[in-house]
Amino acid sequence: MTTLEVRDLVKDYTLRSGLRRSTLRAADRVSFTLVPGRTVALVGESGSGKSTVARMIARLEKPSSGSITALGPDGRRVSGRAYRHHVQMVFQDPFASLNPFHTIEHHLIRPLRLHGRAAGRAQTRRLAGELLERVNLTPAADFARRRPHELSGGQRQRVAIARALAPGAQVVIADEPVSMLDVSIRLGVLNLLARLQREENLAVLYITHDLATARHFSDDILVMYRGRVVESGPADEVILSPRHPYTRLLASAAPDPEARGRSLEPMPAAAEPAGPLPPTGPGCRFRDRCPSAMPVCSRTPADHPVGPDHYAACWLHAESGRETSGAVAKAGPGGKAGAEDNSGAGRAG
Amino acid sequence: MTNPVPLSTPAEEPAAAPPEGSGTRARPHGAWRALLPSRSPKLITGLILVTAIGLLGLFGPMFAGDPDAISDASFQPPGExxxxxxxxTGQDVLAQLLHATRGSLQIGLLVGVMATVLSALFGILGGYFGGVVDESFSLLSNVMLVIPGLPLVIVIAGFVPAADRGWWTIAVVLAITGWAAASxxxxxxxxxxxxRDYVAAARVAGEKPWRIVSVEILPNLLPxxxxxxxxxxxxxxxxxxxLSFLGLxxxxxETxxxxxxxxxxxxxxxxEAWWWFVPPGLVIALFGCGLALINFAIDEIINPKLRNTRAGLAEGGVAAGAAGAPGEPAPGEPAERPAVLTISGLNVVYRTARPVHAVKDVSLTLGRGEILGLAGESGCGKTTLAYAVSRLHTPPAEISSGSVTFHDRDGRDIDLLALEGEELRGFRWAKLSLVFQGAMNSLNPVISIREQLADVLTTHRPGMSAEQRRARCAEVLRLVGVxxxxxxxxxxxxxGGMRQRVMIAMAMLLDPQVMVMDEPTTALDVVVQxxxxxxxxxxxxxxxFAVVFITHDLPLLLELSDRIAVMKDGEVVEYGPAERLYRAPEHPYTRMLLDSFPSLTGARGAFLRDGAAARHDGRTALPGQHTHLSEGAPR
Structure with missing residues (x-):
C-alpha cells in the first residue's frame, strides 16, 4: 500500500571532452505518481533516460534535483533504510542480475534476512520456498539448490522477481524485464508480474521500448524522449490516438503484420536526429526531427491537456487543448483517424 | 599448495564464510567446483611437480642430516x-638442498600471501569505492609500478645491515615491490x-558495502x-x-x-662439481614450471571462451532431444520467381563431445528478388544455417549432408559447398554478402568509412581506378540514405543506425544477388529500424537482389517478407507465404510465436492482464501456455 511520488526529477551528467565541460541532462523534470494496484509504463528509445529514472528511484543514482517520496499505508513518508523495504527493482538482464557464484536460495534469503522478514534458518528457508512457488518455480526445493547457470533466462527472471518481492516491496520498478528473454516466454513473465501485482496490490513502473506490451500491461503510459516526458495518459489513449509527433512516430514505426506493403510509405518524421542538439537548453527536444516544427518550438513547451488525464508537451496543443479534449473522447478508438484530425486541428491552432 | 584457491585470500575468507550459513552449506561443492580448474594433463603435471617439491621441503629436512656439518670429504661426487x-667444505649437498627448498618455499609462500593481500586490498577496494579512494590507491600502485623492482630491492636489501636481514625482511621487501601489477x-x-546488475541488485536489496565486496564480488575474483x-x-x-645469488x-x-x-x-x-649447482637450479626450474602449469589451468576458468563452449554443450542436449513433424520443404505455392539459391536437405552438426544437430534437413528456395524471412528463437539454428549457407561456419560446426546451389545471373549453377579458397572468397562478397547483428560494431574504429568501403573494391575489383572507387562508394552510401x-x-x-546503414552499403558494394541479414536491426530502436x-x-x-532476413521478430517478418520459414530446434516447422502464415498458421509453434506478440492496435482481449485473465493465469489460458513453456525450456 505504498505510493511513490516522483516530482521534477532531474539528473545531470557532466561530460568532459578535453578541457571543455558540458552537462548532459539525462532526465529533465520528470514527474509521476505510482499508485497501488496500477502500472505505469515508461516508454522510450535507448538513451531517452528511462533507465536513469529507474536507477534514481532504486537509489542507485542520486538525483541532481527533484524528489522521490514513498508514502506508506498510513500516509507517512518512508525514509532512510526503510525505503528499500518498500521499493525494489527487477533488472533487465537476468543473466547478469544473479550472482553466478551463489545458489538461488541465497538470492532470496539475503533480502528476507536484511529486511527482518524472517528469523531463524528454518523460517527463512520456508519463506524462500514460498516465494519460489509464487513465481511458479516448482518444486521450490529443487530450484533453491540450483545455481543461476542451471536456469533458463525466463526462470532467472522469475527468481529476480521473487527477490524483488522478498523484502515485502509494495513498489516494483521493472526495467525492461523481458527484453532479454526469448519471445515465447515474454508474455509468461509479464503475466506473472501482473498476477503478483493483483495479489499484493503492488504499484509497478514498467520500463520498456515495446509499445505493444506497454499498452497491454499498463494503465498509464509516459513517453520519454531525450530525458523529457513528452506525452502521458491512459495506455489506450496514448497508443491509439497519440498526440505528440514523437509518439506518433513511435507508433507508426512498430511492426504491424496488418499493414503489409506500407513499409515504403514516407515516415512521419526523420528516423534519426539530424545532428546533436545542445545537451541542455530551452526548446522542444524533438524539434530537429519534427515534421511540424514551428518557430515557437525553440521555447520549452508545457504539458498541454489533450484529453482526460492525457497530456502532450507540444506547442501544437497549446491553445487547442481544451477544444480537442472533447473530440478525443469521441475519436478514442478511431486510432489513426483521430490522430489525423488532431494534427489538422493542431496546425490550425 | 595443492589447492591454491583457499590459500589466496586468507584475510578475507573468515569474514566471508560464516554468514553464508545454510545457503551454501547445502551443496558446498557446486560453487567451488565451478571455480576449480577442470582436470587436464597440464594441471595434473603441475600439481605433481608442486606437491613433490612441497613435500620435499616440508618433510625432507627431518630426515636429512645437519646441512652445515663440515667434513673432510671435499667435492665428493654423488655416491655412497x-x-x-x-x-x-664437505657439506652434504642433499641435506643442504632439502633445507634450502624449505627456505625458498617459506619465502615464496609468505611473499605470495602478502602480495596477494596487498593487491586485493588496494585493487578491490579502490575499484569498488571509486572516487578519491580509487585515485589515491591507483596513484600508489602506479608509483610502485614505475619504480624498477629489482634495483629497489637491491638498494633496500643493501641498506638493511646484514645482521638484521632475516628471511622475513627479504619477504616483506619482495612483497612490497611485487603487488602493484596484480592490483x-x-x-x-x-x-x-x-x-554488473547483481551488484546493483544487492545494493537495492540493502546490503552493506563490505558484504557486497566480500560476498558478491570477491568469490567471482577468486580464480x-x-x-x-x-x-x-x-x-x-x-x-x-x-638476490641471494648476488649476496644480498x-x-x-638457507635458500x-x-x-x-x-x-x-x-x-x-x-x-666441475655439477652436483653442487644443478640440483638447486633444477628444483627452482621445476617448481616454477609446476606453478606455471597450474596457472595455465586457472587461466582456463577465467577465460570466458572456455565457459561458453561448456554452455554450448548444455544447450546441445535440448536441440538433439527435439522431436516434431518434419518441415514442409515445398513452398506453399509455386514460386513465380526463378530461384537464385536452393538449399536442399542441409544438415549441420557441431562435432563436440556431445554432437549437436543444429540444422536438420533444411530445404529452402530463395527466388530472385525475394525476401525470405527466417524466424525462430535463440538456439533454433537460424544463425548456424546462415553461416553454413555462406560457408562461414567454423569447426566444430560441420555440414554433414545436403547441398547449397547458387543460380548465377548468367544461368550458371554454382555448388557452394564445393567452392574452395580463392574461389570462395571471390564468390562470398561479390554474389552473396552478409550483414550480421553486431555488424555496425565491426567497423574498424581507426579507419575512415571511405577507406573501409574502398578496401572491399580494391580486393574484389582490382581493375578499378581510385576515381571509380570513390564514385562507387559515394553511390552506395547515397543508396542507403547516408x-x-x-x-x-x-x-x-x-x-548506431548510420553505422548499420554503412554496413548494408558495404554489403551492396559489389552488387550481390543475395544478401543474408542476421538480425540486422535487433540492436536498433524501432524508428531507426x-x-x-x-x-x-x-x-x-x-x-x-534477394534477401534472407533472419530475426526472432515475427511481426516484422510478416510485414516485410514474401515467404517465411519458421525454425525450431534446427528444423523448419513451417514454410509458406507470409500472408498465409499470418492468416492461417498450420504448425502449433507458429501459432504460439504469433500469440507471443500482442497487437499494438488490436483488441486487448487475449492479453487482458486484469479481470478474467486473472483466473486463468498460469494454468489454462493462453498466458498459462507460455508459463508452461518457460518452465519446460531448460537452457
Missing part, C-alpha cells in the same frame, strides 16, 4: 656417502564486476586471485634466488639462492 655428493588487474576486474597468488610465489622464489639475500638462512651463491663462491663450476559527406567520417562519429527496413525494401525494388 652422500647421495648428491659434497661441497667444497591494477584486480581493480580493472572489480570495476567491471561492480557495474584471478588464485592465479595471481601462484604467479607471486614464482616471482618471489626467483627474485629471492637472484637473507643472512643466516636455493644462497646455495647457488656458495656454489659460485666455491668455484663449483670451475671444479550523405556521402560522411565518407570521411570515422565510425564513432556515426550513430523502420528507416533501415524501408531502405532495404526500396533497394530490393531498384536493384533486385
Amino acid at each position: 656417502g652422500a647421495l648428491l655428493g659434497t661441497t667444497q 591494477r588487474v584486480l581493480r580493472a576486474q572489480t570495476l567491471s564486476l561492480r557495474s 584471478l586471485l588464485a592465479s595471481q597468488f601462484v604467479f607471486a610465489v614464482i616471482a618471489a622464489i626467483l627474485a629471492e634466488a637472484g 639475500g637473507a643472512s643466516n638462512s 636455493l639462492g644462497t646455495m647457488l651463491y656458495y656454489a659460485q663462491n666455491g668455484f663449483a663450476l670451475q671444479r 550523405d556521402p559527406v560522411r565518407l570521411d567520417s570515422f565510425p564513432h562519429e556515426l550513430s 523502420r528507416g533501415i527496413l524501408r531502405e532495404i525494401l526500396r533497394l530490393r525494388g531498384e536493384l533486385g
